[in-house]
Amino acid sequence: MRIAVTGGAGYIGSHTCTLLLAAGHDVLIIDNFNNSKSDVLDRIEKVAGVRPRINQTDITQADALSAVFSDYRPDAVLHFAGLKAVGEAVENPLEYYRVNVGGSVSLFQAMENVGCNKIVFSSSATVYGDPDQVPIVENHPLRPTNPYGQSKRYVEKILEDWGQANSNLAAVNLRYFNPFGAHPTALLGENPQGIPNNLMPYVAQVATGQAAELLVFGDDYDTPDGTGVRDYIHVMDLAAAHLKALDLTVRKAGVKAINVGTGNGYSVMQMINAFKRASNREIPYRVVDRRPGDIAECVADPSFAFELLGWKSELGLERMCADAWSYQNSLK
Numbered sequence: 001m002r003i004a005v006t007g008g009a010g011y012i013g014s015h016t017c018t019l020l021l022a023a024g025h026d027v028l029i030i031d032n033f034n035n036s037k038s039d040v041l042d043r044i045e046k047v048a049g050v051r052p053r054i055n056q057t058d059i060t061q062a063d064a065l066s067a068v069f070s071d072y073r074p075d076a077v078l079h080f081a082g083l084k085a086v087g088e089a090v091e092n093p094l095e096y097y098r099v100n101v102g103g104s105v106s107l108f109q110a111m112e113n114v115g116c117n118k119i120v121f122s123s124s125a126t127v128y129g130d131p132d133q134v135p136i137v138e139n140h141p142l143r144p145t146n147p148y149g150q151s152k153r154y155v156e157k158i159l160e161d162w163g164q165a166n167s168n169l170a171a172v173n174l175r176y177f178n179p180f181g182a183h184p185t186a187l188l189g190e191n192p193q194g195i196p197n198n199l200m201p202y203v204a205q206v207a208t209g210q211a212a213e214l215l216v217f218g219d220d221y222d223t224p225d226g227t228g229v230r231d232y233i234h235v236m237d238l239a240a241a242h243l244k245a246l247d248l249t250v251r252k253a254g255v256k257a258i259n260v261g262t263g264n265g266y267s268v269m270q271m272i273n274a275f276k277r278a279s280n281r282e283i284p285y286r287v288v289d290r291r292p293g294d295i296a297e298c299v300a301d302p303s304f305a306f307e308l309l310g311w312k313s314e315l316g317l318e319r320m321c322a323d324a325w326s327y328q329n330s331l332k
């Protein structure tokens with residue numbers, strides 16, 4: 001198939017592109033390199049043995065994007081492009097809605113113009129907000145607590161409405177839990193610019209000595225050791241889920257939301273200890289107050305993904321930490 005991959009130069013998109021290319025698909029990455037570098041294309045080529053096509057277009061530039069679609073005429077779209085920092089979204093919500101919602105609408109318009117009606121969208125478990133119960137099932141109420149999560153919820157809703165109007169639309173909203181890890185070759189991984197917002201990239205920087213200590217945001221949650229619990233998923237497992245979701249769009253029209261997690265929750269302390277083992281380094285940390293807006297626990301019920309896609313996670317915590325550590329070392 002001819003697959004347009006928005007944000008394909010980024011962390012999750014680049015890993016997914018390696019699998020798409022290896023499966024024989026023709027891949028066009030559409031990325032403005034706002035949060036990635038063009039050398040990722042060489043790395044994808046090294047891993048997959050095939051170079052993806054690239055078009056450096058901003059998804060919010062509707063006319064330019066439509067021109068790319070008229071030219072390439074994709075069979076399907078994987079839509080990763082967007083902004084993803086929760087703190088930044090709280091400070092600058094308009095920019096988040098402009099890019100994440102406005103950019104998505106331009107994309108859907110460009111798809112409609114060329115009769116492309118298969119899409120897999122990068123949604124997030126943040127659409128659930130503070131869950132009533134864990135593990136979380138897909139029909140749990142959606143109550144995002146910040147503009148980033150809202151932007152994901154709006155895009156899901158836009159796809160639902162588009163699906164009501166267009167019975168040929170096949171859309172899958174993949175609700176990612178906490179992606180972590182790197183490509184086993186250490187050629188691809190997550191290399192955040194500036195101070196990382198998320199726990200594990202920060203832990204990796206503390207392990208190398210780039211950051212002095214980790215601040216643990218609260219140890220008084222109602223969890224076994226008091227620190228926050230999340231469902232960390234290996235980025236290669238997540239990438240594999242996209243190929244299964246793509247298969248579903250070929251088999252079936254309709255709009256579906258699917259959790260992509262492992263079903264296993266780990267606390268901040270468990271993650272520190274796992275990374276300590278993988279890296280054989282000390283991870284100095286200090287417990288501070290809770291981070292505003294954080295929740296105690298967020299863990300997926302991944303059974304719908306298995307039922308609908310035949311997908312489940314295969315790589316465990318040790319492997320996530322080992323691969324992330326190899327990648328971190330490769331950056332030196």
Ligand code: NAD
Pocket residue numbers: 006007008009010011012013030031032033034035036057058059060079080081082083084099103122123124125176177178179
């Ligand atoms: P990333 O920042 O590494 O990748 C996003 C890519 O999109 C980057 O290459 C960036 O340059 C590109 N991009 C940004 N704005 C663009 C625009 N206007 N036009 C064209 N390209 C643009 O992020 P990621 O971690 O790979 O996340 C991919 C998607 O998954 C995002 O939509 C994110 O919200 C979602 N998601 C990520 C996580 C996570 O923890 N990483 C969790 C849940 C959901």
Ligand code: UDP
Pocket residue numbers: 178197198199200202214215216217218227228229230268291294298
């Ligand atoms: N966390 C932490 N220190 C940090 C970053 C995160 O203790 O520097 C905690 C955070 O409170 C949460 C967990 O690590 O319990 C995962 O946070 P992250 O931001 O990675 O993911 P999210 O909260 O978005 O699920």
